[in-house]
Amino acid sequence: xxxxxxxxxxxxxxxxxxTPSQAGLPDYGGRRRxxxxxxxxxxxxxxxxAEYYKRLExxxxxxxxxxxxxxxxxxxxxxxxxxxxxAGLIRTANAGIRPQRRQTRMTTxxxxxxxxxxxxSTVPVFVQNGRLDAIATNTLGxxxxxxxxxxxxxxxxxxxxxxxxxxxxxxxxxxxxxxxxIVAILRAEAGRSPYDRELSDxxxxxxxxxxxxxxxxxxxxxxxxxxxxxNVHHPIVGDLALNYQSxxxxxxxxxxxxxxxxxxxxxxxxxxxLLANWAESGRVAFExxxxx
Numbered sequence: 001x002x003x004x005x006x007x008x009x010x011x012x013x014x015x016x017x018x019t020p021s022q023a024g025l026p027d028y029g030g031r032r033r034x035x036x037x038x039x040x041x042x043x044x045x046x047x048x049x050a051e052y053y054k055r056l057e058x059x060x061x062x063x064x065x066x067x068x069x070x071x072x073x074x075x076x077x078x079x080x081x082x083x084x085x086x087a088g089l090i091r092t093a094n095a096g097i098r099p100q101r102r103q104t105r106m107t108t109x110x111x112x113x114x115x116x117x118x119x120x121s122t123v124p125v126f127v128q129n130g131r132l133d134a135i136a137t138n139t140l141g142x143x144x145x146x147x148x149x150x151x152x153x154x155x156x157x158x159x160x161x162x163x164x165x166x167x168x169x170x171x172x173x174x175x176x177x178x179x180x181x182i183v184a185i186l187r188a189e190a191g192r193s194p195y196d197r198e199l200s201d202x203x204x205x206x207x208x209x210x211x212x213x214x215x216x217x218x219x220x221x222x223x224x225x226x227x228x229x230x231n232v233h234h235p236i237v238g239d240l241a242l243n244y245q246s247x248x249x250x251x252x253x254x255x256x257x258x259x260x261x262x263x264x265x266x267x268x269x270x271x272x273x274l275l276a277n278w279a280e281s282g283r284v285a286f287e288x289x290x291x292x
Contacts, residue, residue, distance in 0.1 A: 003194045004059030006220075007089040011057045013220040014076045015042055022077070037076075045075035061093035081188060085222040088191040109136040113252055117141075122276070124260040127249070130189040131199050132158040132182065135255055143279030144260065147171055147235060159186060159202065163210040173231040173239070183216040184223035191222065225256065236278055237271040 016036040020027040025041055032038075037045075043053035048071060056064060056072070069090060073083040109117075109127055117125040117138045124141040128134055134148070134156040142149060147168075148161045159182050162168045162175070172178045186203065193199060206213040227245045234240055242260045249255045262268035 003089060003093045004061075006191070006194070007061060007086075007093050008057055008059040009218075010086065010089060010220045011072070011076075014078060014082065015039070015057075018076060023075070042072070042075050046071035059093065061090040064090050064094065081222050081224045084224075085188055085191040089194075092191075092194050109255070110252055113249065117257070120259070126258045126260075127252075127255055128158065128258070129255055130193065131196070131202060132186065134158070139279050140276055141260075143275055143282070144232075144234065144240075157202065158182060159206060159213075163206050163213045171232055171234070173233060178230075179212060180216060180221070181223060181225075183213060183219075184221045185225050187217070187220060188222040188224060225258075230260065234271075234275065237274045239268070240271055240275075241266070241268045242272075 016034070018036050020037065020041065023037060023041065023045060025037075025045075039054050039057060040050045043050040046053060046068075048068065053072070056068075066087075069083070069087050072078075073086060076082075078086060113127075114136055117127065117136065120138055121140065124144040125138045126134065126141045126145060127136040134145075137145070147165075148158065148171075149156055152161075152165075162172070162179055162182050168178075169175045186199070190196075190199060190203070203217065207217060225246045228243070230242045230244055232240050232242065240262065242262055244258050244260045247257045247259070249257055262272045
């Protein structure tokens, strides 16, 4: 992944999504040669010269300040996640030097944190890194995502499950929405970690094996994984309507904990209890399952 190309393509894609009317500019009609705004219109809205913005959109981030980032974000009506992504791309492009050593990603959870999620026995817990590798679960989390883990060589990865495993299309009731979300999360991670070799390999693998992933990756959409709802069809207990909250782990930096829950008194809550019973009965099997 070339950081300058990513910066150029991200800005071009955001500009193409915004019409003059959405930006509050007069539209004089006639055929426009480009979708969305022109570069000159973005520059006008951002309060900078057209040449300066054109240089930035070509991937030249030399000397770009926070005020410029804020102005471009305002002009392109970027979301908070998109603003953060743009700032990260510019910061990395400005550095101009590829780091000789990258920070090693955590692949296991500390014993204290594992003990904590194991104690959360009434809710499924799933811990992942920015690349969406599964780092740890509690028993109920392992049961909820049993199909993601079954017959898969480590590292188990949520993106591989969605795009390369047919079972995911039955598991996620809004499979297409989940596919878009997965790619947007990986795009945001690529902006934060442009020299992550494992992430680059994952993107290359998915781009080669999935036409949809390749198309969505080219859209340059980004998203943070903070919370929301997830409707799934579990092979044992059936449909589950779940809410989830995502938290960055201060004690295990670079890892994110997802906690799922069902509305109290709902059919999903009853089914979650059935899942907990099933998980407890199969706990020994889970613990003794050999690594592949």
